[in-house]
Amino acid sequence: MQTNLPDALPLEPGLLVDQGEFAHMCGLSVTEVDELVEYGAVTPLAGGPGGPVKFSSALVPPLRRALKLRADFDLDLFTVSMLVSYLQRIAELEHEVRVLRAHLPRAVGHLREGPATWREPHA
Amino acid sequence: MKYKDYYAVLGVPRDADAETIKKAYRKLARQHHPDVAKAEGSEARFKEVAEAYATLRDADKRAAYDSLGTRRSGEEFSPPPQWQHDFAGDAFSEADLADLLAALGRGRRGAGRASVPLRGRDYEAGVRLGLEDAHRGTTVSLDVEHEDGTRTLAVTVPAGVTEGQRLRLRGKGGPGRHGGPAGDIYLHITLAPHPVFRPDGHDLYFDLALAPWEAALGAEVEVPTLDGPVLLSVPAGTRSGRKLRLRGRGLATGHGGRGDQYAVVHIDVPASLAPRERELFEELARVSSFRPRAFIAKEPAHADQPS
Numbered sequence: 001m002q003t004n005l006p007d008a009l010p011l012e013p014g015l016l017v018d019q020g021e022f023a024h025m026c027g028l029s030v031t032e033v034d035e036l037v038e039y040g041a042v043t044p045l046a047g048g049p050g051g052p053v054k055f056s057s058a059l060v061p062p063l064r065r066a067l068k069l070r071a072d073f074d075l076d077l078f079t080v081s082m083l084v085s086y087l088q089r090i091a092e093l094e095h096e097v098r099v100l101r102a103h104l105p106r107a108v109g110h111l112r113e114g115p116a117t118w119r120e121p122h123a
Numbered sequence: 124m125k126y127k128d129y130y131a132v133l134g135v136p137r138d139a140d141a142e143t144i145k146k147a148y149r150k151l152a153r154q155h156h157p158d159v160a161k162a163e164g165s166e167a168r169f170k171e172v173a174e175a176y177a178t179l180r181d182a183d184k185r186a187a188y189d190s191l192g193t194r195r196s197g198e199e200f201s202p203p204p205q206w207q208h209d210f211a212g213d214a215f216s217e218a219d220l221a222d223l224l225a226a227l228g229r230g231r232r233g234a235g236r237a238s239v240p241l242r243g244r245d246y247e248a249g250v251r252l253g254l255e256d257a258h259r260g261t262t263v264s265l266d267v268e269h270e271d272g273t274r275t276l277a278v279t280v281p282a283g284v285t286e287g288q289r290l291r292l293r294g295k296g297g298p299g300r301h302g303g304p305a306g307d308i309y310l311h312i313t314l315a316p317h318p319v320f321r322p323d324g325h326d327l328y329f330d331l332a333l334a335p336w337e338a339a340l341g342a343e344v345e346v347p348t349l350d351g352p353v354l355l356s357v358p359a360g361t362r363s364g365r366k367l368r369l370r371g372r373g374l375a376t377g378h379g380g381r382g383d384q385y386a387v388v389h390i391d392v393p394a395s396l397a398p399r400e401r402e403l404f405e406e407l408a409r410v411s412s413f414r415p416r417a418f419i420a421k422e423p424a425h426a427d428q429p430s
Contacts, residue, residue: 008290009291047199060289062307072156072169073156074180095287098323099324101321102321102330105330105363
């Protein structure tokens with residue numbers, strides 16, 4: 001079975017989803033999403049007074065990860081809310097490390113394994 | 124079906140209270156969780172422990188399980204007819220104990236109880252792509268394990284994906300039941316290390332070695348790109364660490380554009396010098412007024428020329 005766009009959607013800050021869809025993607029009930037909002041683990045991006053509440057789809061991966069740990073270790077939702085913050089911070093740090101590694105020249109980043117300095121093939 | 128002694132799996136007595144069972148489970152789960160335990164057999168042990176807990180944490184399932192009586196682990200048995208009537212509803216003659224007890228959570232036999240639409244299972248998969256595949260887009264095969272076997276999906280990954288990106292394939296997960304929707308697949312994209320380039324988002328970086336005279340005088344040097352080698356103009360006075368940009372030579376963004384490519388300069392020196400090279404370097408050392416450590420020593424970068 002071939003799966004083409006637009007079925008493959010990137011989960012990123014610019015892609016907003018409504019609360020029902022957000023809950024569906026995370027495997028939560030809408031009530032549980034409300035509870036996570038109360039704990040401050042997720043912040044809705046409201047569409048305006050009385051407008052539909054939306055969430056960034058970038059929150060889905062860390063929340064899914066935290067909920068997997070919830071299932072694995074029988075955690076309560078409050079603990080999940082704490083985990084989400086740490087998982088987001090870990091993802092940010094991993095991204096920062098990747099960026100720094102990309103920018104560092106190999107001669108300086110001797111602690112890092114990576115591509116060799118470019119040499120012309122005929123040199 | 125084979126009997127499993129869930130109390131023995133968790134290491135708790137049969138009259139253990141809920142809190143004791145929970146603590147025992149968490150301890151064993153932490154010990155054998157795939158995220159932390161790499162020893163062979165850990166994953167199987169984790170599943171065994173999780174299965175035991177799934178039954179014993181639920182009061183109804185625990186009661187049903189306890190009413191089967193005490194048996195030896197692995198002993199073949201059949202639940203008595205009355206047990207099936209009281210707990211199992213439809214016959215599950217081919218199911219194992221875990222399936223049987225798991226089915227209790229999905230409802231009991233009861234007159235007039237409607238089947239609730241159930242959403243299909245979600246799947247998570249990691250996909251490791253080469254840089255060129257991420258740039259151009261590609262099709263990958265995913266093997267997804269369902270309850271009824273393994274399914275292979277051909278998934279098109281669009282051009283412009285980046286390291287760490289997550290994609291959602293809506294409705295491509297496990298089938299729903301009783302009219303419920305299918306689940307989703309969540310893809311985690313990673314990029315394989317490239318022999319030359321280092322990606323940062325849609326930008327690419329690579330190391331460019333220059334000879335001292337190339338850096339000082341400027342030069343046209345051939346450099347690699349995803350589209351093949353191109354000539355890069357190195358300005359005179361280029362220092363180590365400077366990043367020279369090749370606009371639009373990075374990775375596709377997926378929206379019709381491309382990121383940029385950067386050459387990270389470092390100035391190399393010959394490991395050994397021929398006699399004439401040594402002469403020239405020594406003369407340069409005599410005539411040059413360049414003081415690269417002037418900032419540190421608080422001396423001017425260029426001293427007055429000697430008379």
